Amino acid sequence: MTNHQQEFKKLAVIGTGVIGNGWIARFLAQGYDVVAFDPASGAEERTRNTIDHAWPSLEKLGLAPGASKDRLTFVATLEEAVRDADLIQENVPEREELKKNVLASIDQFAKPEAIIGSSTSGIMPSVLQEGLTNPERLIVAHPFNPVYILPLVELVGGEATTPAVLTQAAAFYESVQMKPLVINKEIEGHLADRLMEALWREALHLVNDGVATTEEVDAAIIYGAGLRWAQMGPFLTFHLAGGEKGMRHMLEQFGPALKLPWTKLEAPELTDxxxxxxxxxxxxxxxxxxxxxxxxxxxxxxxxxxxxxxxxWPESNNLITK
Structure with missing residues (x-):
């Protein structure tokens, strides 16, 4: 495989659901040409409607020179979509065999130096690399909805991924105004979704047990933890909770409470x-x-x-980890 080029000119998006359309809107707003493919009936119309809906927010965030909704092209085949692309963003439904089949086709038709990013929220990249001719150029590039506003993108390499691919991918996603977080150890669900999943499970238990309504759970997050987390996240929030001695006192004071059965780790049965x-x-x-x-x-x-x-919190601008 040849060395990856540093410059990205043409981007391809495969799969235009909520996440795929979010990527398209962000890429267009950053001044790129985007080629999209989705075999579903009415896909192009839905995509263009999504972009129209997102554009006012993107204008407030600031459009790059040359940004235009007209720089999107829908094509009839996957091969046509990826053959000239420098980076391909895959967003098909979260079914392992489907993703692997689509990624194998992308790998077959894309030029060797193109980077392939999968938006998978839970599958590990090493699994997705199985059977690829050029597995070293495949990474997980997992964003958050709405992709055209939220800046976090989790980057995870698999066993075959070369370090240069992650480095160049991180530089690219940063160039489209994202905060790339390179996760150095593969794990199902990556990082952010695992944290959200834990809270989601506990929320379902609270509703299931009649402790709170969905609206009350939302209020507890909106007016409490959510406001603090938007600035500092859970660790620095608890660091402040420890007073002058910070986390040291926090763990001494409240650490033993972690042994109390306040929370339920397993999800409740999703009954009717x-x-x-x-x-x-x-x-x-x-x-x-x-x-x-x-x-x-x-x-x-x-x-x-x-x-x-x-x-x-400008210090949090650079999330890339080495």
Whole structure:
């Protein structure tokens, strides 16, 4: 395999669901030409509608020179989408065999120096590399919804990944205004989703056991932990909770409480009754506000919150770890 080029000019996005469309919107806003492929009926129309919906938020964040919604091209085949691309972002549904089959086709048709990033939220890259001709250029590049606003992208290399690929991928994602976090050890679910999954499981138990409604759980996060985490995250938050001695005192004072059975690690059985509690709770909480309107409110909030986080915690700008 030849050395990877440093410059990325043409990007391909395979799979245009929520995450794929988020990538397309971000790439376009950063001034790139994007080629997209998705065999689903109506995919192009949905993508262009998503971009129209996202564009006001992207304008507030700041468009790169040359940024245009017109620089998106949909093509009829996967081969046509990837053959000239410098970086290919794969976003097909989270089914291992499907992903491996699609990645094998991408690997077959893409030029040897192209980098392939999978948006998988849980599958390890070494698994996805199995059977590829050029496995060393495949990495996990896992973003968060909405991709066109939230800057975190988890980068994980597999057993076959060459260090240069991760280095160049990190530089690229940083260039499109993302915060690449290079995770040095493979694990299912990577990093951020594992943390969110733990909270999600506990939230389901609280609803299932009748302790709280979905709206009350959301309020507990919004007006408590969520506000603090947006600036500092859990470790520095607890560091402050320890007073002048910081985390040292925090662990001495509250460490023993970790042995108490406050939380439940295993998820509750997702019974029909629990499903209805969660569904009805969310629908009641949302009221007459449509999903589209909720997304718009979310986007406006996140754009302002990002500015605030950057203002008060600029030291967190560089997330890349070595």
């Amino acid at each position: 009754e629990l499903k209805e509690k969660v569904i009805q709770g969310c629908e009641s909480h949302a009221g007459d506000v449509s999903i589209s309107e909720l997304e718009q409110k979310r986007n406006e909030f996140l754009v302002e919150l990002l500015d605030l986080a950057e203002k008060y």
